[in-house]
Amino acid sequence: MPNYERDQQYIRIINPIMRDDDFSQMKDIQHHDDTRLNHSLKVSYYSYKIAKALKLDYEDVARGGLLHDFYLDQIREQKTIKDKVLLYTSKHPNDALDNAKKHFDITEKEQDIIRTHMFPVDVKVPKYAESWIVSIVDKGVSIKEFSHKFHQQLSWTTNLYFLLILNFIR
Numbered sequence: 001m002p003n004y005e006r007d008q009q010y011i012r013i014i015n016p017i018m019r020d021d022d023f024s025q026m027k028d029i030q031h032h033d034d035t036r037l038n039h040s041l042k043v044s045y046y047s048y049k050i051a052k053a054l055k056l057d058y059e060d061v062a063r064g065g066l067l068h069d070f071y072l073d074q075i076r077e078q079k080t081i082k083d084k085v086l087l088y089t090s091k092h093p094n095d096a097l098d099n100a101k102k103h104f105d106i107t108e109k110e111q112d113i114i115r116t117h118m119f120p121v122d123v124k125v126p127k128y129a130e131s132w133i134v135s136i137v138d139k140g141v142s143i144k145e146f147s148h149k150f151h152q153q154l155s156w157t158t159n160l161y162f163l164l165i166l167n168f169i170r
Contacts, residue, residue: 004045013062014044020103025072033145040069047130047137057109057130064113065134067106071095093118 004010017023026037034042044065051061071092097114100106106114113134116126126132 004041007045010045010048010062013048013059014066017063017066017104022072022099022103023067023070026070029072036069039141039145040066042141043068043134043138046141047134050133050137051130054129054133056133057128060107060109060113061130061133063104063106064110064130065137067096067100067104067110068093068114068117068134068138069096070099070103070114072099093122093124 024037026040027035029036044062047065048058048062051058069092093115097111100110100114109128109130112127113131116122116124116131117135117138118124119126119135126135
């Protein structure tokens with residue numbers, strides 16, 4: 001887990017979301033080799049740090065990154081492989097967006113971050129640089145989490161992925 005708790009500016013940005021009762025249910029939902037809440041915190045915080053370094057809208061990135069997987073369904077509860085793939089690729093961003101709109105006032109940019117975070121697996125293309133950052137970081141964090149799930153040491157691959165992306169963004 002990133003040490004986001006020392007970053008008071010980040011905490012101030014995400015605190016209203018973290019206090020929401022429905023959102024806090026994500027701490028009990030398995031996601032890759034972690035919880036959905038921890039996954040979302042990692043994506044949010046790493047994306048926030050990158051956006052801040054690039055002088056982009058880091059507040060929308062922090063909030064959108066935190067809300068990108070704000071759906072409460074368990075993928076393993078789906079009956080068929082087709083249902084699991086549908087939920088994972090195109091349904092869960094829409095569910096997360098619906099939940100985010102229901103619980104919070106979110107900006108157009110935050111909506112785009114949530115709606116397009118599965119690109120290129122899903123065909124919704126990000127409109128903003130901030131959306132691209134969250135989508136790319138989500139892939140890197142997921143690779144890292146899957147590497148633990150399958151007991152493989154892929155951290156060097158994840159680090160290489162992030163270095164390539166950071167060089168591309170510059």
